[in-house]
Amino acid sequence: MQFLINIDVDNLERAVAFYRDAFGLRPGRSFGDAGMEMLGGDAPLYLLAKEAGSTTAGGRQRDYRRHWTPVHLDMVVDDVEAAVERAIAAGAKLEGEIRVDSWGAVAGLSDPFGHGFCLLEFRGRGYDEICS
Template sequence: MTETALINIDVDDLERAVAFYTSAFGLQVGRRLGPSIVELLGAGAPIYLLEKAAGSAASPTTDDRRCYARHWTPVHLDFVVGDIEAAVDAALAAGAVLEVPAATHVWG
């Protein structure tokens, strides 16, 4: 059974992404692993921001290219918070775009 998860998020601007995730979610920079990787701590698992240029190949096995117009990955990342309104306000202040209003569902 897997006991540890690592979350990797491709970004086109590493410093902008660090500023967003630390401001919006209160994460802290753990390590800088070279010029293009930053480890963020404070979530349930470490989050690694990986700087990858827009238009670069997503994988050697596909013709897909990275496009950050909306966001790169179809995978979404959920954070459990005590105050959804405060969390939305913090994310918006950090530069997030609210596409649909936040809502409570039976699953959380």
């Protein structure tokens, strides 16, 4: 099975710049005005141009203010503090303090399109520190 990550955005050019500058992803295939494939992670990320107010598959209207969903992206980084600085410089918003736990550190942020994501830095044995 292959997973693809799709992110709706209301400004494709701005989204490409954000995901390039914040995470070092690079443009892959272009779908014209409809979207852009971004490469450089474990799975391709597709930025899909969808106007604010347009209807989703579930019949809701898209809204790019900060929103919450139980599904979000986690990006594993080598240095969480440096990754947070880079993401903020690219337009992300830090939504609290960097938290440190037995497995590592996590920072919760949102992108310029209202999507939440976390930056994780594994330390020691990573998640194995809390698995039995």
